[in-house]
Amino acid sequence: MSIGEQCQACGSTNLDVFFKVQKVPVHSCLMVKSREEALAFPRGDLAIGFCNECGFMQNTAFDPSVHNYSPDYEETQGFSPRFRDFQTELCATQDAKYDLSGKTVLELGCGKGEFLVQLCEISGASGIGIDPSYRPERTTSAVAERIEFIVDFYSEKFSHLTADYVCCRHTLEHIQPVKEFVQMVRNTLEGRPDTIVFFEIPDGERVLVDQAFEDIYYEHCTYFTKGSLARLFRSCGFEILDLYKGFDDQYLMIECKPGDPTQGKRFPEEDDLEQTKGQVAEFRSKVEEKFKRFRADIQRIVDAGEKVVLWGSGSKAVSYLTTLGITTEVEYVVDINPHKWGKFVAGTGHEIVSPEFLKEYKPENVLVMNAIYVPEITQSLLDMGLSPKIDAV
Numbered sequence: 001m002s003i004g005e006q007c008q009a010c011g012s013t014n015l016d017v018f019f020k021v022q023k024v025p026v027h028s029c030l031m032v033k034s035r036e037e038a039l040a041f042p043r044g045d046l047a048i049g050f051c052n053e054c055g056f057m058q059n060t061a062f063d064p065s066v067h068n069y070s071p072d073y074e075e076t077q078g079f080s081p082r083f084r085d086f087q088t089e090l091c092a093t094q095d096a097k098y099d100l101s102g103k104t105v106l107e108l109g110c111g112k113g114e115f116l117v118q119l120c121e122i123s124g125a126s127g128i129g130i131d132p133s134y135r136p137e138r139t140t141s142a143v144a145e146r147i148e149f150i151v152d153f154y155s156e157k158f159s160h161l162t163a164d165y166v167c168c169r170h171t172l173e174h175i176q177p178v179k180e181f182v183q184m185v186r187n188t189l190e191g192r193p194d195t196i197v198f199f200e201i202p203d204g205e206r207v208l209v210d211q212a213f214e215d216i217y218y219e220h221c222t223y224f225t226k227g228s229l230a231r232l233f234r235s236c237g238f239e240i241l242d243l244y245k246g247f248d249d250q251y252l253m254i255e256c257k258p259g260d261p262t263q264g265k266r267f268p269e270e271d272d273l274e275q276t277k278g279q280v281a282e283f284r285s286k287v288e289e290k291f292k293r294f295r296a297d298i299q300r301i302v303d304a305g306e307k308v309v310l311w312g313s314g315s316k317a318v319s320y321l322t323t324l325g326i327t328t329e330v331e332y333v334v335d336i337n338p339h340k341w342g343k344f345v346a347g348t349g350h351e352i353v354s355p356e357f358l359k360e361y362k363p364e365n366v367l368v369m370n371a372i373y374v375p376e377i378t379q380s381l382l383d384m385g386l387s388p389k390i391d392a393v
């Protein structure tokens with residue numbers, strides 16, 4: 001039996017594959033320097049399976065050996081004011097809840113370190129951040145003196161690192177053996193019952209309910225709802241302190257501590273298994289219709305002799321373009337992250353350009369990859385004297 005045939009959260013083999021896409025690029029945030037390299041990018045298949053026993057979803061066709069989270073990995077959303085506001089508020093809330101002043105924060109998968117730096121700035125905590133794609137030259141804050149960055153994947157070899165608060169944001173969805181990972185984190189906390197553990201991931205329920213296929217891509221090999229996430233943490237020996245959504249309900253957060261999983265608060269939304277089964281069925285029946293609608297929208301623009309750019313070159317754009325098979329209908333993808341300008345979208349070969357480029361290109365249409373950014377993108381376009389039609393996926 002291959003690893004993909006078994007639920008990586010509960011061990012069951014009672015999985016139903018409900019969404020398949022073949023030959024999608026295995027990375028969507030890795031910087032690609034030429035169109036040729038982008039088009040020749042390694043590919044893998046999506047075959048998303050739903051576990052009937054625990055509600056967890058995983059790409060049953062996933063092969064972890066293809067991934068390379070090097071310093072060329074460009075995942076940051078920190079160039080967006082909307083995202084920065086969300087992160088600032090999150091840091092303030094976490095500090096208010098857990099009083100992190102003078103404590104040590106350990107972040108597993110800290111990316112470029114932006115959250116950890118801000119959390120230490122706001123709270124007065126010291127930090128340890130671990131990530132293979134961390135780049136020291138990106139950290140300019142004075143608070144960096146109180147933070148140790150380790151350029152590596154988190155693993156058992158770092159189990160000696162102790163902290164009062166352990167956080168892991170937008171990392172678990174990149175990990176196939178989720179139970180093994182959460183159990184490893186739990187094991188490092190033996191004898192430290194007061195350690196707070198905070199995980200944040202994309203919310204899988206929204207993906208199902210909105211048929212948000214653009215949020216299903218190879219890098220994300222696992223998907224959770226509130227219930228499946230809570231079940232996994234309880235099964236690893238955590239007591240759950242809070243379970244909620246944020247960032248316009250796009251993200252799912254869990255706060256817990258080592259302890260008796262049968263104790264403490266129980267959240268009514270944990271009992272979502274039957275509801276999730278219904279949502280999976282609805283996704284399966286409606287997603288094709290959504291593909292058709294999206295393709296027709298693009299075709300209408302092309303037929304009218306107009307130009308359209310995508311705004312946002314991250315994973316959603318890669319997934320949108322590859323899943324719908326859109327190629328020359330779209331010429332450019334815009335991004336506000338200057339590290340991406342002049343690079344190419346993995347798998348599709350679209351060139352990534354700056355917002356400024358649009359002054360010259362003058363597209364009649366802008367398709368925003370995440371509706372949450374529409375207000376700030378509309379303003380940027382107005383500031384440049386542009387007023388294209390703006391739509392969001």
Ligand SMILES: [Zn+2]
Pocket residue numbers: 007008009010011012051052053054055056
């Ligand atoms: Zn399961």
